[in-house]
Amino acid sequence: MEHTPRTITEIRLKTPRPPCLRRVADAIVDELIHAGVDTLFMLPGGTISPVLDACLDRSQIRQVGTRHESGAMFAAAGYARATSGLGVVCVTSGPGVLNTLTGLASAHCEGIPLLVLAGEVPRARQGRMSLQDGSAHHLDVLGMVKPVVKLALELTRPEAAPAIVRRAVRTAMSGKRGPVVLTVPMDVARAATPDQRFFSEVTLDYAVDSGLMGSAIDEAAVLLNEATRPAIFAGSGIRHGLGPERLLHLAERAQIPVITTPKAKGLFPESHPLSLGVFGHGG
Numbered sequence: 001m002e003h004t005p006r007t008i009t010e011i012r013l014k015t016p017r018p019p020c021l022r023r024v025a026d027a028i029v030d031e032l033i034h035a036g037v038d039t040l041f042m043l044p045g046g047t048i049s050p051v052l053d054a055c056l057d058r059s060q061i062r063q064v065g066t067r068h069e070s071g072a073m074f075a076a077a078g079y080a081r082a083t084s085g086l087g088v089v090c091v092t093s094g095p096g097v098l099n100t101l102t103g104l105a106s107a108h109c110e111g112i113p114l115l116v117l118a119g120e121v122p123r124a125r126q127g128r129m130s131l132q133d134g135s136a137h138h139l140d141v142l143g144m145v146k147p148v149v150k151l152a153l154e155l156t157r158p159e160a161a162p163a164i165v166r167r168a169v170r171t172a173m174s175g176k177r178g179p180v181v182l183t184v185p186m187d188v189a190r191a192a193t194p195d196q197r198f199f200s201e202v203t204l205d206y207a208v209d210s211g212l213m214g215s216a217i218d219e220a221a222v223l224l225n226e227a228t229r230p231a232i233f234a235g236s237g238i239r240h241g242l243g244p245e246r247l248l249h250l251a252e253r254a255q256i257p258v259i260t261t262p263k264a265k266g267l268f269p270e271s272h273p274l275s276l277g278v279f280g281h282g283g
Contacts, residue, residue: 021192024161025050026057028117028184031165033060037088039079040064041072045092047119047132050189052090069096073103077112084240086173087114093121094132097141097183101148107179108148110263111236113172114179120154122187134183142183150178158191177240230256231276236263244268 022030028051032040041064044052055061066072069091076087091100097118107114118141121130127137134141135154142152151171155164164182172180224230238247244267251258251274258268259276268275 020195022195023050023054023189024155024158024184024191024193025054025189027161027193027195028165028189029054029058029061031162031169032088033058035086035166035169037086038062040088040090041066041076041079042090043067043069043072043092043096045096045119047093047121047186048090048096048117048184048189049119050186051117051119051184069099070102073100073114073116074106076114077103077107077110080112080114081239085113086169087112088117089114090117091119092132093119093134093183094139094141096132097134097181098139098144100181101145104145104179104181105148111177111239112179113177115168115172116179116181118181118183119189120183120185123156123185124187126185135185142181145181148179149181151180153181154183154185155188156185158188158193161188161193176237224254224256230254232256232258233261233279234258234264234268235261236267238264238267248272 038060039062040055042048042052043066052063055063064072064075066075069089072089072091076089078087079085080087089100089103091097097116100116100118104114104116106112118134120126120135121133123135126133126135129138133139136142142154146152151168153164153168155161168180168182172178232247232251234247238244247258247268250256251268251272255274257274257276258272259279260268261280261282262278263282265278270277
């Protein structure tokens with residue numbers, strides 16, 4: 001049999017290309033940038049250093065250092081309220097995560113979207129009395145924060161990093177907003193993963209045109225029209241998006257006075273003739 005030599009083109013087509021790789025820490029920061037995050041509040045520490053290092057290589061994201069983790073939490077909360085966006089905090093393992101508990105509880109009560117990225121000791125050292133081991137095999141910090149967060153996860157597989165970060169962001173920003181905690185073991189943050197960037201948008205936002213929301217709006221309209229002395233009692237749920245503007249438009253168009261809860265204070269101008277001020281103890 002005669003042997004026909006393959007051409008260079010055939011060799012190139014049949015030879016598999018090695019996949020492009022990037023660190024998990026880089027993948028995490030890329031996902032944050034894609035989600036619109038441009039500011040990150042942090043207190044540096046050993047186990048979270050790969051993520052902070054990845055931020056240094058990207059001019060799209062700014063790092064704001066603080067002197068204590070609680071300061072970082074409340075700075076991120078203020079940022080989230082001022083921008084109607086996501087507040088992101090990076091802290092180290094062990095006491096670093098524990099110091100965020102007050103801020104997490106506050107964000108939980110106030111409905112503020114926060115994402116806490118916490119470093120963790122390498123998986124091989126978990127449960128062996130390593131310094132600042134917060135894993136489920138020692139301090140179990142995820143178990144501690146679960147009552148005051150919408151989602152608490154540990155990133156255990158490098159290839160799952162992009163999907164897990166997207167899930168964390170959407171959980172914090174969707175429905176009733178609130179805090180999310182994601183711990184990242186140091187060996188996972190340093191690991192290489194294929195640079196496959198598949199972006200998708202999955203949301204749990206309440207759609208105004210959904211059947212359930214439409215019927216609720218219709219019922220509210222009937223009640224307002226039939227009321228002899230109507231009033232709107234507005235809570236902090238209208239804080240996000242165009243809620244305050246739409247409340248003002250509805251009140252002026254229907255000439256209905258507005259009362260706000262303490263947590264909704266400032267969402268309707270108290271100098272407005274239709275404002276009845278603040279009432280209650282929460283909301």
